[in-house]
Amino acid sequence: xxxxxxxxxxxxxxxxxxxxxxxxxxxxxxxxxxxxxxxxxxxxxxxxxxxxxxxxxxxxxxxxxxxxxxxxxxxxxxxxxxxxxxxxxxxxxxxxxxxxxxxxxxxxxxxxxxxxxxxxxxxxxxxxxxxxxxxxxxxxxxxxxxxxxxxxxxxxxxxxxxxxxxxxxxxxxxxxxxxxxxxxxxxxxxxxxxxxxxxxxxxxxxxxxxxxxxxxxxxxxxxxxxxxxxxxxxxxxxxxxxxxxxxxxxxxxxxxxxxxxxxxx
Amino acid sequence: xxxxxxxxxxxxxxxxxxxxxxxxxxxxxxxxxxxxxxxxxxxxxxxxxxxxxxxxxxxxxxxxxxxxxxxxxxxxxxxxxxxxxxxxxxxxxxxxxxxxxxxxxxxxxxxxxxxxxxxxxxxxxxxxxxxxxxxxxxxxxxxxxxxxxxxxxxxxxxxxxxxxxxxxxxxxxxxxxxxxxxxxxxxxxxxxxxxxxxxxxxxxxxxxxxxxxxxxxxxxxxxxxxxxxxxxxxxxxxxxxxxxxxxxxxxxx
Numbered sequence: 001x002x003x004x005x006x007x008x009x010x011x012x013x014x015x016x017x018x019x020x021x022x023x024x025x026x027x028x029x030x031x032x033x034x035x036x037x038x039x040x041x042x043x044x045x046x047x048x049x050x051x052x053x054x055x056x057x058x059x060x061x062x063x064x065x066x067x068x069x070x071x072x073x074x075x076x077x078x079x080x081x082x083x084x085x086x087x088x089x090x091x092x093x094x095x096x097x098x099x100x101x102x103x104x105x106x107x108x109x110x111x112x113x114x115x116x117x118x119x120x121x122x123x124x125x126x127x128x129x130x131x132x133x134x135x136x137x138x139x140x141x142x143x144x145x146x147x148x149x150x151x152x153x154x155x156x157x158x159x160x161x162x163x164x165x166x167x168x169x170x171x172x173x174x175x176x177x178x179x180x181x182x183x184x185x186x187x188x189x190x191x192x193x194x195x196x197x198x199x200x201x202x203x204x205x206x207x208x209x210x211x212x213x214x215x216x217x218x219x220x221x222x223x224x225x226x227x228x229x230x231x232x233x234x235x236x237x238x239x240x241x242x243x244x245x246x247x248x249x250x251x252x253x254x255x256x257x258x259x260x261x262x263x264x265x
Numbered sequence: 266x267x268x269x270x271x272x273x274x275x276x277x278x279x280x281x282x283x284x285x286x287x288x289x290x291x292x293x294x295x296x297x298x299x300x301x302x303x304x305x306x307x308x309x310x311x312x313x314x315x316x317x318x319x320x321x322x323x324x325x326x327x328x329x330x331x332x333x334x335x336x337x338x339x340x341x342x343x344x345x346x347x348x349x350x351x352x353x354x355x356x357x358x359x360x361x362x363x364x365x366x367x368x369x370x371x372x373x374x375x376x377x378x379x380x381x382x383x384x385x386x387x388x389x390x391x392x393x394x395x396x397x398x399x400x401x402x403x404x405x406x407x408x409x410x411x412x413x414x415x416x417x418x419x420x421x422x423x424x425x426x427x428x429x430x431x432x433x434x435x436x437x438x439x440x441x442x443x444x445x446x447x448x449x450x451x452x453x454x455x456x457x458x459x460x461x462x463x464x465x466x467x468x469x470x471x472x473x474x475x476x477x478x479x480x481x482x483x484x485x486x487x488x489x490x491x492x493x494x495x496x497x498x499x500x501x502x503x504x505x506x507x508x509x510x511x512x513x514x515x516x517x518x
Contacts, residue, residue, distance in 0.1 A: 168322050169359035173373035173425055174349025183372055187363050 031234075040234060047235050050226055064236075067222030068243055074136070074218065075205045078143040082204065085148030090155035104152070111149035116210060119146060124214045139211040147204050154196045158189040198255035202248045209244070219243060272331070273298045273429065273460050274319055279328035281314060281484075288314045289325065290485040298428075301461040303471040303492075306481035307507060312464040315481065316431045319462065320351040333428070349377050352422030356434040358414045360406040360421070366393070367402040370421045378425070385424075392420040396450045412443030416450050423454075430454070432463040468512060472496055480504050 005011065035042065050062045061069070092104035111119070123142045127133070133141065162185055170180035190197075212220040223240040227233050272295035281289040288311045296302050304312045317323040318330055321343040330337045333347060343351070361369050370389035374380045380388065393399045396416040398409075406414055415435055422430060432451065436444040448470045454461065455474050465471060471478050471492060478495040480488045480503075488495065488504045499505050 163357075163359075165355055165357055165359035166361065168353075169355065169361070171322065172320055172348065172351065172353040172431075173421070174345060174377045175373060176345065176376075179376050183376075184361055188361075191363065 035234060042235065043232055044235055046230065046232060047239055050236070050239070063222045063226060064219065064239065064243065067217060067219035068247075070217055071205065071208050071219040072247070074139055074143065074211060074216070075201075075208050078140045078147065078208070079201055079204055081140060081144035082147040082151050082200065085144055086151030086155050089148060089152035090159060093152070093156055094159060108149050108152065111146055116142075116146050116207065117213070120210060120214065135211075135214050135216050139208075139214060139216055143204060143208060143211070146207065147200055150203075151197070151200050154193055154200065155189065158193045159185070161192060162188055194255060194259055198252055201251055201255075205247055205251070206244065271298060272296055273300075273333060274462070275329075275331040276315075276318075277329045277331070279318065279325045279330060281311075281318070281323070281325045281327070288484050289318070290483070291328070292484075292486055294479065294486060294489070296460060296462060299458050299460055300476045301455055301474055302463070302477045302479060303475040304462065304464045304479045304481060305466065305468070305471065305507075306487075310481040311484040312481050313433050316433060316462050316464055319429070319431055320348065320353055322353075349373065349425045350427050351429045351431065352425055352427035353431045353433065354415070354418050354422055354435050356437050358406070358411075358418045358438075360414055360418055362406050365403055365405060366398075366409070366417050369406070369417060370424045373421075374424050389420070389424055392423045393417070395423070395453075396420045397446075410443060411439045412446045415439065415443075415447045419447075419450055419454075427459060429460045429462070432461065432465065434464050434466070436465065436467060466511065468496070468508075480507065482507070 005014070050064045052065060053060050053062050089104045089107060092100040093108075095101060120139075120142045123133075123145075124135070124138050128138045166184055166188070167180060170184045175184070208218060209220040211218055212224065215221070219240055223236050227236050230236070274294075274296040276292045276294040279289055279292040280287065292311075292315065294315075304315065306312050314323055318325050319332060321337065321341070324337075324340045324342065326339050328339075332343070333350070335344065335347060337343070360366075361372075364372065367386055367389055370392065371380075371382065371385035374385040374388060375382060378385075390399060390402060393402055396419055398413055398416055398420075401409060401413060401417070406417065409417065419435075435451065436447050439447060444467070448467060451461075451463070452470070452474050463471075463475070473492075475492050477489060478492050479486055480495070480499075480501075482503050488499060488501045490500070495504070496508065499508060
């Protein structure tokens with residue numbers, strides 16, 4: 001009786017497809033039943049227009065896709081800045097300068113021990129006006145400052161994982177410090193860091209939804225505005241969640257593929 | 266006897282501490298241009314620290330070191346133009362694992378000797394031929410045996426056209442059957458005019474290639490003599506004890 005379940009391919013199919021499908025089915029059923037109980041009227045057919053609109057045969061991005069572009073733009077720009085801040089902080093923490101280490105340490109503690117939302121408010125209402133930053137700049141700076149603190153720990157671990165002999169070899173070949181980092185150390189660090197860095201990118205995309213509180217028209221803001229106009233609460237939030245999920249899953253998949261290719265090389 | 270050529274490396278009363286532990290005690294040592302010196306001694310005797318003080322991967326705390334006539338005080342690093350002139354071969358090879366063998370060799374000449382890529386790779390290939398692994402240029406270090414990796418490391422150091430080559434136990438992490446191929450390559454360098462300082466436990470090799478053997482114990486130089494005198498008629502009791510310890514087994518085997 002138990003025989004077929006022991007076969008590897010059956011077990012793999014079970015755990016890969018059948019179980020998730022069953023769970024998804026139960027969830028959908030629960031939501032539908034719940035919606036029915038409160039007499040929710042599903043209007044999925046209206047959601048298409050919020051993704052893409054077509055006028056006279058030409059397609060244009062609907063509000064949700066426009067919001068997605070803003071989310072992606074903010075995420076990509078703050079990811080770049082995150083890497084810069086993360087690397088700089090990690091180098092400071094590993095440096096021999098007492099002031100440098102203190103600065104890095106202070107920044108880390110400040111970021112890690114205050115809520116992201118408050119950081120955003122402080123930047124938007126206090127730093128922004130002082131420095132003359134607009135919403136988008138503030139949003140990017142805030143997300144990068146937040147994520148940079150966590151990314152610096154990843155850089156630090158990555159840098160420490162490189163054997164000292166590598167630095168010494170570069171040194172004894174007469175490479176400058178900069179060349180040593182550029183050609184010898186960092187390429188190895190980045191290779192080791194790819195999996196945890198993907199997590200950071202995924203976190204950034206998700207955390208970027210917080211910028212909706214400072215009136216940036218990202219995916220989350222667009223969703224909320226649509227709901228205010230149409231009262232399609234269930235459909236819109238589910239769609240917004242699905243879009244975030246698609247972006248983050250695509251990121252993880254791409255990273256996994258890149259890693260497999262490197263491992264194969 | 267090597268005569269008295271002008272010293273290219275000179276230690277004058279050099280001392281160094283790791284915390285409270287003194288690794289070097291008033292070391293006085295001159296090494297002449299083109300000379301090949303082997304440094305031996307029990308582990309922890311300060312041999313590696315001594316040669317790392319030459320290219321300043323370590324700095325000393327007291328006394329003076331002179332390299333190429335440039336005086337180096339305590340804590341002082343090597344000026345960069347000198348660093349490329351002093352090659353080093355490490356116990357653990359320290360090849361760059363993310364680069365091909367060819368790139369490992371060509372990188373420093375391209376960045377520091379102003380060679381273009383073609384010239385640097387041509388030079389690299391020539392040195393790979395010289396250490397008998399010209400056919401491995403496109404491989405990555407982890408695809409090579411330990412002996413091959415160490416020969417790549419030697420070729421990489423040679424690409425910078427050094428005046429001085431430092432070997433820090435170059436065969437200590439190799440399987441026995443690969444020691445020979447690495448020692449042969451080092452031996453072939455003895456007529457190149459490069460000054461060589463080699464920390465090793467390979468006494469047969471020391472006798473064959475060196476102009477002088479220096480024996481260290483507890484951070485000080487106990488004895489320094491031409492190889493024949495060193496092995497056949499050691500003057501110091503500590504040298505005799507050390508040689509007995511490491512040669513006894515070879516002789517009785």
